[in-house]
Amino acid sequence: MAPTNAAATGAWSIQNRNNARQGRALLQGLYLGVNTNGGDPIPLAAVRSGVVPTVDSGAIIYDLRVIVTSGLAMSVKPGTAIINRTGQGPYEGWLTGSSVPIASDTAPATNPRNDIVVMRIYDAAQGDTVPATGPCQIEVITGTPGAVPVDPAITGLAGGGVTLALARAQVSTGGVITLTDLRKGTSLLGGVRPLLPGDALADQSNLSGDLRWTGSTLDMWRGSDGSWQPVALSGAGSGFAKYTDTGTQGITGGVETRIKLRGATVSCPDVTPNAALDRFTLNRSGVWSLTAALRAPNSSIGDKITWISDANTFATGRNNSQTIATASVYQASTVSKEDRFSAGDSVSMWHYTNQSFTLGVVDQMPCMTLTWVRA
Numbered sequence: 001m002a003p004t005n006a007a008a009t010g011a012w013s014i015q016n017r018n019n020a021r022q023g024r025a026l027l028q029g030l031y032l033g034v035n036t037n038g039g040d041p042i043p044l045a046a047v048r049s050g051v052v053p054t055v056d057s058g059a060i061i062y063d064l065r066v067i068v069t070s071g072l073a074m075s076v077k078p079g080t081a082i083i084n085r086t087g088q089g090p091y092e093g094w095l096t097g098s099s100v101p102i103a104s105d106t107a108p109a110t111n112p113r114n115d116i117v118v119m120r121i122y123d124a125a126q127g128d129t130v131p132a133t134g135p136c137q138i139e140v141i142t143g144t145p146g147a148v149p150v151d152p153a154i155t156g157l158a159g160g161g162v163t164l165a166l167a168r169a170q171v172s173t174g175g176v177i178t179l180t181d182l183r184k185g186t187s188l189l190g191g192v193r194p195l196l197p198g199d200a201l202a203d204q205s206n207l208s209g210d211l212r213w214t215g216s217t218l219d220m221w222r223g224s225d226g227s228w229q230p231v232a233l234s235g236a237g238s239g240f241a242k243y244t245d246t247g248t249q250g251i252t253g254g255v256e257t258r259i260k261l262r263g264a265t266v267s268c269p270d271v272t273p274n275a276a277l278d279r280f281t282l283n284r285s286g287v288w289s290l291t292a293a294l295r296a297p298n299s300s301i302g303d304k305i306t307w308i309s310d311a312n313t314f315a316t317g318r319n320n321s322q323t324i325a326t327a328s329v330y331q332a333s334t335v336s337k338e339d340r341f342s343a344g345d346s347v348s349m350w351h352y353t354n355q356s357f358t359l360g361v362v363d364q365m366p367c368m369t370l371t372w373v374r375a
Contacts, residue, residue: 020125024089030188031082031090035206047090049164050186052080053194059215061185061194064095066117066167068177072107074117074169075099076138081119082186083162091121091162093136102138107175108145114170116141116182118154118163128160140169165198192218201228217270229375230284239284239372241271245359253355258348259294259366271370278348280370285343287373291336292349294359294366338373 010022025044032048035041053061063079080094104115122128122135131137141163143152149170154163168180181197192211195201201214208223211231217239219228230239243261251257260278270284282288341347349368351359359366 020123021088024091027082027090027092032186032189032193032210033206034084041206044089046084046086047082048186049082049084049090050184051164051166051196052082052187053185053196054080056194061183061196064119064166064183066169066179066181068169068179069101071175072104072171072177074102074104074167074177074179076102076117076166081164083119083121083164085123085126085162088123088126091123093119093121095119095136095138100138102140104140104169104171104177105142107171108173110173111145111147112149112170112172113145114143114149114151114168116143116151116154116165117167117169118165120157120161120163122159122161126160131159138166139163230372239268239270240266240370241268241280242266242367242369243273243277243280244368245366249359251351251353251357251359253353253357256350256352259292259351259359259368261349261366261368270372274346279346280348280368281344281346282341282370283343284372285341286375287338287340289336289338289369289371289373290347291369292367294351 010017010025012018012022012026028044028047033043034046034048036045051061051064053063055062062077064081065077065079066074067077069075076095077099078095078097080092082090082092084090102117118139118141120137120139122130122137124130124135128135141152141154141157143149151168154165157163165182165184167182170178170180172178183196184198185193185196187193189207192213194213195215204226205212205221205223205228208221210221212219212221212228218231220231221227222229245259245261249260258278260276261273262277270282272281272283273279274281347370349366
């Protein structure tokens with residue numbers, strides 16, 4: 001039996017064959033997809049609509065960001081967005097150059113009103129009525145006043161087109177706008193997608209290995225169990241914390257002492273110190289690498305530093321400790337431990353010595369690092 005062939009849909013850069021639909025097919029192969037068919041997904045059925053983040057300043061990403069300028073007046077910063085159209089693939093719309101001014105309608109008389117700021121793309125070939133100012137618009141969709149106002153629909157609008165929500169502008173009877181950022185993000189395949197204010201941590205992905213930046217952790221999507229898993233990094237806010245001392249504290253000979261570490265050289269949300277700064281709670285389960293160090297003072301033989309999983313009780317036998325066998329001036333005393341912890345476990349840096357002394361930041365330089373390694 002002879003083989004049976006089938007024609008593919010198209011190819012990009014073929015002279016006299018490329019058209020708008022082929023261009024959208026090109027975008028479909030570049031941006032994150034959406035599974036529209038459950039356990040038997042259909043590739044290229046849809047892409048993830050959203051703003052494409054390109055620049056930030058600290059925690060704020062500025063692409064297509066809406067701000068209130070005065071009263072009912074707002075402005076929208078430049079940016080690019082991907083907006084999917086069912087059965088047609090994605091449109092890429094952009095605003096370049098400077099911010100553009102927009103404004104809500106007159107303030108309501110008796111109840112507040114929710115307006116939605118959108119990017120809207122019209123396509124005459126799909127039956128849309130394209131405005132004279134062009135096929136890509138920044139529009140304010142006016143809502144209906146109510147005691148508890150609801151958002152207006154941004155699909156099925158007169159004139160057609162596809163829309164992407166950028167912000168909610170709740171307009172008071174006094175003509176004051178309360179703005180809520182609704183932007184969701186999208187990204188190229190293989191890229192890191194920073195979460196925007198409209199994104200939720202519970203939002204799932206549709207591709208194993210997809211990466212997202214939450215503002216504090218880099219997460220990877222694991223399709224086998226449908227979960228986001230943090231990726232270990234050696235930086236602030238990514239499962240790495242470093243604490244040092246910034247003062248002095250007394251050490252009593254023959255007594256196990258929990259060391260206070262009052263300065264966070266690097267901090268992250270995965271580690272929470274207690275009020276006394278001598279106990280540190282691990283907020284992420286998994287394997288952690290823990291290191292503690294200080295310089296033991298002169299004639300301090302038998303000093304120990306110990307990690308424990310329960311910081312309320314000194315571990316029996318001073319496990320995972322290092323003994324200083326000979327007296328010297330400020331001999332380094334360091335211990336490292338790698339172990340599995342549950343979220344909520346706490347650890348402390350302990351020191352034992354056979355003589356009393358004052359632990360000081362300059363001479364002893366106590367330091368503790370906590371690094372998340374893997375799940």
